[in-house]
Amino acid sequence: MKLVTRFAPSPTGLLHLGHAFSALTVFHAAREAGGRFLLRIEDIDRTRCKPEFETAIYEDLAWLGLDWESPVRRQSDHFKDYDAALNALREKNLVYRCFKTRKEILDEIARAPHLSADGPEGPAYMGEPLPAEEERALIDAGEPFAWRLSIEAAKKHLGPAYEALSFTEETPEGARTVKAAPEIFGDPVIARKDNGTSYHLASVHDDALQGVTHVIRGEDLSHAAHLHRLLQALLDYPAPAYRHHRLLTDEGGKRLAKRDKAATLQALRDSGVSRDHVLKRLGF
Numbered sequence: 001m002k003l004v005t006r007f008a009p010s011p012t013g014l015l016h017l018g019h020a021f022s023a024l025t026v027f028h029a030a031r032e033a034g035g036r037f038l039l040r041i042e043d044i045d046r047t048r049c050k051p052e053f054e055t056a057i058y059e060d061l062a063w064l065g066l067d068w069e070s071p072v073r074r075q076s077d078h079f080k081d082y083d084a085a086l087n088a089l090r091e092k093n094l095v096y097r098c099f100k101t102r103k104e105i106l107d108e109i110a111r112a113p114h115l116s117a118d119g120p121e122g123p124a125y126m127g128e129p130l131p132a133e134e135e136r137a138l139i140d141a142g143e144p145f146a147w148r149l150s151i152e153a154a155k156k157h158l159g160p161a162y163e164a165l166s167f168t169e170e171t172p173e174g175a176r177t178v179k180a181a182p183e184i185f186g187d188p189v190i191a192r193k194d195n196g197t198s199y200h201l202a203s204v205h206d207d208a209l210q211g212v213t214h215v216i217r218g219e220d221l222s223h224a225a226h227l228h229r230l231l232q233a234l235l236d237y238p239a240p241a242y243r244h245h246r247l248l249t250d251e252g253g254k255r256l257a258k259r260d261k262a263a264t265l266q267a268l269r270d271s272g273v274s275r276d277h278v279l280k281r282l283g284f
Helices: 017-032 051-063 079-091 102-111 132-140 151-158 199-209 224-234 265-270 275-281
Strands: 004-007 036-041 095-098 116-119 122-124 146-149 166-171 174-179 189-192 214-218 241-245
Touching (some): 017 214, 102 122, 166 224
């Protein structure tokens, strides 16, 4: 089976050296395997994503010497696809509307010691659907809500297959099987009333749609594989293999971020730094 992988940045700022390292890692993995390299623009955040940042992504990656297949999938063009995936989960009674604010959830967790507050994305909250009449009143009042995936409902839906969920993690030392533990998220938010999807749902859907066989990304997203494996099982999507690479840090050991403007590829390029210098610095 031919390796198919992708680099999927969000246009919420300029790419920095950390992004370059990730993009080059993914690109070279595809080339070394004689596989395919895809570029995907994950721009579902309609508030923070900007067209000028998307344009800069193409310019920066081309400057690094990368090329990719066309057309590029832009997630903001496909909200209907993610609505369909959400509806598939709704039809199976696997999701529910949650009207609680973050403060209300934190207060509830504080009152219930059996609930964990240290999930990968914050409070590992586990709730349940409201009574139909109460829910309808809140909807009619226009109250904001999030769609949460019910872990308990997922367990019941999959039965013994839930406990058997696993994914393949590929490392330089070899491949290993990891038992999936999506419950570490609690009941995760997979869509919101004002934003029809989440990173998790859109990413899993697009990986399946685009035939991605290997998800190669930074180790900061390694926890996401647990939840993504569950969504794949619930939506009857194929399960890719995963590789999670190291993250670049600054001299103080702090992970590079978009706010570190001095390390952006555009800033480096404008200051006269050559592509070869950047490639060498990143180990390519």
